[in-house]
Each structure stands twice: as structure tokens, then as C-alpha cells.
Amino acid sequence: MSVCVRLISACNTRMNGYPITMRDDIVRWNKKYRDGNSNPDLEPDSILTSHSDLLDGKGTALDLACGVGHNAIYLAARGYHVIAVDGSITGLRYGRAAIRRKKLPISLIAADLEHFTLPMAYFDVVLIVRFLYRPLFPQIKRSLKPNGLLIYKTFNINHHRKNPGFNEEYLVKHGELKKVFSDFHLIATNDSEGLEDNLTHLIARKPS
DSSP states (O other): OHHHHHHHHHHHHHHTTOOSSOOHHHHHHHHHHHTOOSOTTOOOOHHHHTTGGGOOOOSEEEEETOTTSHHHHHHHHTTOEEEEEESOHHHHHHHHHHHHHHTOOEEEEEOOGGGOOOOTTOEEEEEEESOOOGGGHHHHHHHEEEEEEEEEEEEBGGGGGTOTTSOGGGSBOTTHHHHHTTTSEEEEEOOOTTOOSSEEEEEEEOOO
């Protein structure tokens, strides 16, 4: 599939230099997935199903930190060619069988997302669910084509109420996503100072 070849070529200047030992959180996710798949039916996240009218199925989509590939499968079923990237090869294996069975246009890539370079102006859709690594923000912006769609949903600081031990580096602050992507055309968000939910979402388009 040519789209996969182009993406790997765009990223391999960083991928070739990965250390042999993986970061602790990748090891942790691999262990978690070895213990089982919490989404055995590969159901997509509600952020996609509740905004399906925005997904026209044209072009290439990136599912960043895709987990078991459940959202990538949904996007591909809508018509997109999908690049699905995650740090856990164990998690990716759960979706691989379904992808092959359904013959969906999805390329799975296992990579350390803290050492990953995205191609510029390549994607029509970028989806990020339950993942936060702030140094990637500029790359996420640049990787979208003009008028490209960003769908972002991740844990915020309220998550400490349910999980006090959760690493604060992976929790978005109230108003942060809206500020980071303030140059995009906002479509929908719950990102506000008074938010009670522990998940923040933002959907926006890159200016054309």
C-alpha cells in the first residue's frame, strides 16, 4: 500500500535510532494488553460515532496512539485509508486479525510516539484519543492538510479524582486544547474552566 511506504519514509530518520529498551509506559501497556483486551468487540469511541457526519471518508486518516485499532477500523469502514500508530505492538495485534478479515485499508505501525516524526500536510483527518504528549502538538498541526479535521479526546486534570496516581504529564489542563489549537476553526468542544467531566474533547478544522 503506497501510503504506508510514504509515511514510513517520512518517519524513519527518527525511527531508526530507537533504543533497544522501550520506555516504561510502553512496557506497561504491553503488559496490560497481554492481560487481555478491554474492548474485545473493537467498538469505536463515542467521539467518532457522535460526529460521524463530519467523516466523509475521503483521503487519509491518522489514528495516533490507536491502542487495539478499534477507531482505525471505524475510520476505514467509513472509507478512509488509515495509518494507525501505537507504542504497544501487543495492542496492535488485537486489531490485526479483524483488519485482515475485513480487508480494510489500514497500515499498523508500532513506534515510540515520543520519538516519532509526522509528515507535513499529509492527513485529511487526525484522531487522538486518550493520549497526550505536548511536544507533538506542532507536528500534529503541520501534519494536517489545509481544511483537515482534528478530533482530540483525552484525560484532563479531573481524572485525578478517580485515579490519584495518574501521571500529571498525561493530563490536559482546562482550556489547554482550545488554546493550543486556537488557530483552527472550532467545531465542537467541552474544554472550559468549569468542566466536570474527566475527558476533554475538541474537534476543529485547520484553516484552508
